[in-house]
Amino acid sequence: MIDLHDLVLPILDPYSAQAKRVQQLFEEVFSCSSKIVSYLELGDNSRKQANLIHYKRKGGKNNVENHILEEKAKDIGSKRRKNVKHIESVVTQAPYIDGYQWRKYGQKQISKAKYSRSYYRCAYNKEQGCLATKTVQEKQTDGNGTARLFNVNYYGQHICKMDGKIHPHVAETTHDSATTVSHHQNISSTSVYNGVHGIIQDESFGNLFMVPETPEYFTDFIDGEMAKALEITSINIPLISEDIWA
DNA sequence: TATATTTGACCGCC
DNA sequence: GGCGGTCAAATATA
Numbered sequence: 001m002i003d004l005h006d007l008v009l010p011i012l013d014p015y016s017a018q019a020k021r022v023q024q025l026f027e028e029v030f031s032c033s034s035k036i037v038s039y040l041e042l043g044d045n046s047r048k049q050a051n052l053i054h055y056k057r058k059g060g061k062n063n064v065e066n067h068i069l070e071e072k073a074k075d076i077g078s079k080r081r082k083n084v085k086h087i088e089s090v091v092t093q094a095p096y097i098d099g100y101q102w103r104k105y106g107q108k109q110i111s112k113a114k115y116s117r118s119y120y121r122c123a124y125n126k127e128q129g130c131l132a133t134k135t136v137q138e139k140q141t142d143g144n145g146t147a148r149l150f151n152v153n154y155y156g157q158h159i160c161k162m163d164g165k166i167h168p169h170v171a172e173t174t175h176d177s178a179t180t181v182s183h184h185q186n187i188s189s190t191s192v193y194n195g196v197h198g199i200i201q202d203e204s205f206g207n208l209f210m211v212p213e214t215p216e217y218f219t220d221f222i223d224g225e226m227a228k229a230l231e232i233t234s235i236n237i238p239l240i241s242e243d244i245w246a
Numbered sequence: 247t248a249t250a251t252t253t254g255a256c257c258g259c260c
Numbered sequence: 261g262g263c264g265g266t267c268a269a270a271t272a273t274a
Contacts, residue, residue: 104251106266119265135265 084131087154091139093147100158102134114140124160132156 005026012019101123109116115138122130133156139149 105268107252108264108266111263117264121266133265 084133084155085157087157088152089154090152092150092152098152100132100160110137113137122158122160128160130158130160132158132160 008022009019009026012022102120103123103125104118104120106119107116108119117135117137120134120136122132124130132154135151135153135155137151139151141147141149
């Protein structure tokens with residue numbers, strides 16, 4: 001990165017807005033990289049907590065050791081999602097390729113919801129300690145022949161490395177349009193950007209997010225099948241925001 | 247046989 | 261006590 005920095009900056013007019021912006025971007029990348037390195041060096045508390053809970057379940061509750069383990073688990077933090085930042089909400093005609101590999105770890109019937117909710121975590125959760133998760137739930141539609149819709153919610157940021165894999169946090173597509181709506185809390189309408197519908201800037205995260213349109217013949221597919229079926233030509237931008245470390 | 251998914255149980259929060 | 265997120269044994273699949 002330093003080499004690239006030294007290569008790029010001398011080319012630009014040092015007093016131009018462009019140079020300032022490039023300098024700012026390099027600083028952000030440096031800052032983010034150093035935080036990731038320090039995170040990886042210090043380790044991952046969630047694994048420690050998982051081990052503690054594992055022992056607690058296997059050993060029963062009536063001994064002193066388990067009491068100590070419970071107390072330690074409390075110190076490390078709750079396994080519930082309360083403290084994990086909600087990154088993105090997406091409504092799509094069918095689950096789609098988002099560039100990451102997910103592993104399903106649960107499914108739950110939610111009260112007052114017609115369809116069950118599926119829980120996924122990053123496939124690199126164990127290997128790299130990536131804590132990103134997502135939930136997928138089919139929306140209840142009016143049932144008059146309209147396509148099925150799915151709510152996809154993302155939690156936590158990816159810290160995993162996926163060399164050589166597609167990672168379209170911002171993607172281009174061969175389709176002319178995308179009808180999918182991406183929203184974050186107060187976002188309520190679709191947008192048009194570069195001639196592609198459905199690209200929306202996330203207010204808190206700052207990245208553009210786009211989902212390709214789903215062909216009708218894919219709408220009966222489930223997540224994994226959909227991932228294999230959809231075709232995306234894509235490129236990406238840096239994906240890790242600083243505020244995940246807050 | 248290894249890996250992924252399913253599903254009932256567990257657990258923390260409200 | 262109910263709800264929803266997660267765990268982990270059982271099961272399915274390649």
